[in-house]
Amino acid sequence: MANINDNFLNRLISLLNSEVRTKTKETREAEEFCDALKWKLTRCFEETLKIDALSDDFELAPFISEHINAPIERMKLQIEKPWLKSKLTIGLLGHFNVGKTTALNLILSENLPTNEDENTALAAYLINGNQGEMSIVTKSGQTLALKEEDSKVLDYADGLKKFPFARIFDYIVKENGSDLLNYLTFIDTPGLGKNLEHSEPTISALKVCDAIIWFIKTPNSISKKDIEFLKENIGGRSLYIVLSFIDDTADPEKATSVIKERLNDADIKVNEYFTLGYSNEIQTQFSSEIISCLKSAADNHDAYNPYAHIYSVINFLENLLTEYKKNVTEEYNKLDKSTDNLLDAYRTSRQTFVTEFNTCCRIMSNVVDTFNDRCAGATFCGGASNAICNLLNSYQSSFRRMSEADDAIDYNKLVEFGRETSQMNFFNLRGKQASEILEDLQSIKNIFD
Ligand SMILES: Nc1nc2c(ncn2[C@@H]2O[C@H](COP(=O)(O)OP(=O)(O)OP(=O)(O)O)[C@@H](O)[C@H]2O)c(=O)[nH]1
Ligand SMILES: [Mg+2]
Incomplete structure (x- = not known):
């Protein structure tokens, strides 16, 4: 490098000491908005990825680089x-x-x-x-x-x-x-x-x-x-x-x-x-x-309008999440119906079992009463024998119904009920998470509008 001469040095110093055109408050705020927007929008996509709402072939990193980072950098550039x-x-x-x-x-x-x-x-x-x-x-x-x-x-x-x-x-x-x-x-x-x-x-x-x-x-x-x-x-x-x-x-x-x-x-x-x-x-x-x-x-x-680009990215994610939420809600409702049916079947069997159990108890007490009222100290007469036989027959049928009701309680269905209930909780959570992201997107959109 040639020797630095006084003329060059004086001009350089004069240039470096020139009046500074400071950024306006609006410019600084707009730049801060861009940084916050980049962070918020990236986070919305990351959260969407976490809840498996993006398709399997969706590549997040290149998408963020092309559709979030690039347009927001362009916005900042346009501010500057x-x-x-x-x-x-x-x-x-x-x-x-x-x-x-x-x-x-x-x-x-x-x-x-x-x-x-x-x-x-x-x-x-x-x-x-x-x-x-x-x-x-x-x-x-x-x-x-x-x-x-x-x-x-x-x-x-x-x-x-x-x-x-x-x-x-x-x-x-x-x-x-x-x-x-x-x-x-x-x-x-x-x-x-x-x-x-x-x-x-x-x-x-x-x-x-x-x-x-x-x-x-x-x-x-x-x-x-x-x-x-x-x-x-x-x-x-x-x-x-x-x-x-x-x-x-x-x-x-x-x-x-x-x-x-x-x-x-x-x-x-x-x-x-x-x-x-x-x-x-x-x-x-x-x-x-x-x-x-x-x-x-x-x-x-x-x-090229980077704001329109970002707006379309927000709309894309919003539509995707709305569809996802709809599907999740549908799945939840299907399971809700199915668990209701399982529960109803269980309730019916349980009710039959209890009713028949009570009937058995009642018949047994009738048998005892019959013995006490009609057979105490007496030799068995034909009438009493018939009455007792009838009672014991209905006692047997009641027992059979009790057993059938017990059989009707399918324990696999109870396991299915448990599994479906936990799936319902999962879909419920996913729906809530999707709603939270949608709320964040809406708040970003409000600033744009
Ligand atoms: N003969 C001839 N000379 C040219 C032409 N275009 C530019 N020049 C000369 O070539 C030299 C370089 O031209 P510039 O315009 O400074 O070239 P540049 O591409 O801006 O160069 P950098 O700024 O160093 O990258 C100058 O002396 C011009 O007068 C041309 O078409 N014909
Ligand atoms: Mg040149």
Whole structure:
């Protein structure tokens, strides 16, 4: 690293001492809401998993990452960078020194520094606003007002080569009065470097882009590695290709068709190709073509709404739990009926048994009375004998009914009754648990509404 000169150091100190634009109370509260929402919603899914309400092939971790973490991070991002909310966000990507900043200067009549060497150190958001207003956000999340003079410290020409700005600062925001920024936001990136650390600002900018303008230095063509990077990272984004340094190529047509062929072979869909070069003529044509193309892309852009995404996730879980609760209640009611039937059968048998037992006792006492009244001290007469025989017959039938009633008490059914009762308790508990999760979801929904 070159010696740090006084000029550089003074500018850096002045930049670091710039006025801090503190977050408003609303912003802080909104960020806290996002963190709480992420926690609450994740917990609702975990609790749903615990009660087995999710299907067997439901994979919780990837679902949470895609449908809870990603949209909520996007919400936080929109709170921090409101200009990302409804506009088409376009990232200028590629290697360093391929003409990204030059292209942006042409599109927006900007004067962002360009240089023959690696120049852009941080991602820069070009947003609609007062021409020339700039701010810089530190790694710790503080926003500093950035004066034009101080911003020179970041330039390769006026600053210090390889000073690790990206370890102190996160990104720059520059306001611009161009009409185009009413519809879209640009992110100028430092480009992909030799290592991950150098590429980090570019990769994190990529995450918030709806569309990518990928720059290819035509004489260098496109490498396999770049094609792999595009395939892995393009996602659902629109891709535009700028073939820069076109007039530095001996055979532009051939170079262009090789690049198109390689992208085509890799099955990478390109929305539009543009050419950029050094001559005024090429640059004028480039500006007018790319501006009209991006304008129409912005017109057709359906802004991603993370709130709608989260709302649909809540609805999904709500419907799933409502259905689950319905099923659980149905199972409970079925068992309730079945245990009632088992209990009724048991009661009937028990009642018969008791009735017959009482009848037996009564007959026995009649037999005793008959003996006492009619047979005391007497020899057996035919009438008494008949009466006793009749009584003993009914005594026997009563005993038989008692035995049948006892037989009717099926002990397996009693075991079944016990099992079903405990299953009922289980379904009852599951229903309550589902209701609790549904209440939590409703409270989240109330905040949304
Ligand atoms: N001949 C020629 N020079 C170009 C072209 N595009 C950009 N340049 C020059 O190439 C150098 C690098 O251009 P930049 O716009 O700074 O490139 P960049 O991709 O933003 O570079 P980093 O910010 O370092 O990633 C500058 O000196 C530009 O003037 C082009 O199409 N043809
Ligand atoms: Mg640049």
